[in-house]
Amino acid sequence: MSDDVTSGWFDARIVTGAHPASLLPPTDRDAIAAHLDRYALSGALVSAMASWLHDPIGGNAEASAIAHDLADRGVLACWTAVPATSGELDSLTALVDRAVDDGVAAFRIHPASHGFSPALLNDLYAALQTNRLPLCVDAAELSWPDLNTIATRFPELPIVVSNLGYRKLRELWAALVGHTNVFVDLVDFAAHQGVEWLVANDLADRLLFATGLGVRDPGESIVRLAWSGLDDATVRLVGSENARRLLQGVRA
Amino acid sequence: MIGRRPPHRIVDVHAHLGPYSLFFIPESDAATMVAVMDRTGTDVTVLAANRAIQQDAHLGNSQSLAAVDAYPDRIAAYAVINPWQEPERELERLAGDDRFVGIKVHPSLHRYPVTGARYAAVWEFAESTGCPVLSHSEHQSPYDAPRLFEAVAERYPGTSVVLGHAGITPAGVDESIAAARRYDSLWLEVCGSQMTGPLIRAMVDEVGSGRVLFGSDFPFIDQRMSLGRVVCAPLTESQRQDVLSGNARKLFRWRPLPGERGVGQ
Numbered sequence: 001m002s003d004d005v006t007s008g009w010f011d012a013r014i015v016t017g018a019h020p021a022s023l024l025p026p027t028d029r030d031a032i033a034a035h036l037d038r039y040a041l042s043g044a045l046v047s048a049m050a051s052w053l054h055d056p057i058g059g060n061a062e063a064s065a066i067a068h069d070l071a072d073r074g075v076l077a078c079w080t081a082v083p084a085t086s087g088e089l090d091s092l093t094a095l096v097d098r099a100v101d102d103g104v105a106a107f108r109i110h111p112a113s114h115g116f117s118p119a120l121l122n123d124l125y126a127a128l129q130t131n132r133l134p135l136c137v138d139a140a141e142l143s144w145p146d147l148n149t150i151a152t153r154f155p156e157l158p159i160v161v162s163n164l165g166y167r168k169l170r171e172l173w174a175a176l177v178g179h180t181n182v183f184v185d186l187v188d189f190a191a192h193q194g195v196e197w198l199v200a201n202d203l204a205d206r207l208l209f210a211t212g213l214g215v216r217d218p219g220e221s222i223v224r225l226a227w228s229g230l231d232d233a234t235v236r237l238v239g240s241e242n243a244r245r246l247l248q249g250v251r252a
Numbered sequence: 253m254i255g256r257r258p259p260h261r262i263v264d265v266h267a268h269l270g271p272y273s274l275f276f277i278p279e280s281d282a283a284t285m286v287a288v289m290d291r292t293g294t295d296v297t298v299l300a301a302n303r304a305i306q307q308d309a310h311l312g313n314s315q316s317l318a319a320v321d322a323y324p325d326r327i328a329a330y331a332v333i334n335p336w337q338e339p340e341r342e343l344e345r346l347a348g349d350d351r352f353v354g355i356k357v358h359p360s361l362h363r364y365p366v367t368g369a370r371y372a373a374v375w376e377f378a379e380s381t382g383c384p385v386l387s388h389s390e391h392q393s394p395y396d397a398p399r400l401f402e403a404v405a406e407r408y409p410g411t412s413v414v415l416g417h418a419g420i421t422p423a424g425v426d427e428s429i430a431a432a433r434r435y436d437s438l439w440l441e442v443c444g445s446q447m448t449g450p451l452i453r454a455m456v457d458e459v460g461s462g463r464v465l466f467g468s469d470f471p472f473i474d475q476r477m478s479l480g481r482v483v484c485a486p487l488t489e490s491q492r493q494d495v496l497s498g499n500a501r502k503l504f505r506w507r508p509l510p511g512e513r514g515v516g517q
Contacts, residue, residue: 223477229291
């Protein structure tokens, strides 16, 4: 068992910006840089709190600003999408084109929080699939039947489920065995021995390390993986190699 | 870089055992729990079987004792007292069996307030013996909101009560801190899905590091979730060690935990 395998992980979810109802560590540019230093991380995927809780499309600029500012630290942007709506967003395909030009590595959606049906984003899913950009979504934002529908209709679109909690293994199991394009990250992946259970069932390549800095205490995921029952090679796989395979721009 | 070897010695004062109907728990058995403890540096875990809190206190308490028998140096048991399931019988059983080191109550699950008469025997027993009591606590619950424990502390000042989850929500933590500042007999335990390192720091700052306890709820929730919040929290190393194990060794004096006699005995 080598301590070296606990460095170089890629944090597949950070949310920059203030949270209005939690006492959490800060997530501005300097705080994210300090987070990368403290845990010897190789990079991170950053979305904007403003995109979730204030201005979905406008907030993307805050994610990109962090990504550009910390590009040399391996930080990438994750943009947020909502349905094309007059006055808010002209075109989902144009949004994805702009994201690709900006070096964005993934998209996030919040159907429940933003009040729309996931089917209204079919153009987004198609554009992401074409451009090999993953779709990220919190478990609470999307019903399991809707996830199943998207994963079936867009089988080459990687879908990363986040914030699973500890009560959803029955649903997660069905999603993972039913769709090879469904993944889960470690943000609040809180089921007892859940990580070890997935690995024992040959699903190690579906797990992504992520802390959820900004919405969760990062210590949860750090200790969860470092002191897991996984062997060193699997820790490395979950810590960084899966992200490198899934996200364009993740450094070796 | 955190490394793969935990640097601290840990006592986990809030744990369970076995399956739970609402969701699937992989490997919820005692052997796996001890294997997790080996990885996290946990010397001792004090548990109450899920069956005892969820469905049948008597049968569940027997499951807890079986786990103690299997791992007497690593596991200690709470006796779950359900106010609807012959509480006097289980208190007698607790009194006569040294494998129980404390009492666990879950007023929210059992839908009965901590201030109700059916719990009086619990508080009286605990006060007369020094047996610590761990209770679920939940902000705004009509059964176990943190402020309700102030009435228990007022009436039974010699009873050590651990507020499990410290109220669960950030606002519940604030309410728990306020209660613990008023009554020295109230202790705060840190596990919960909404807990964060800064909230734990607030407990330590406001109550002192001497009455904040590490617990995880495992295998209800993976032990490493709560542990990670404490290990990475903005505490001094002295404060961290108090929370992770030192305070538990002080609290469990009635029947000391495995591995060390209680402080002062």
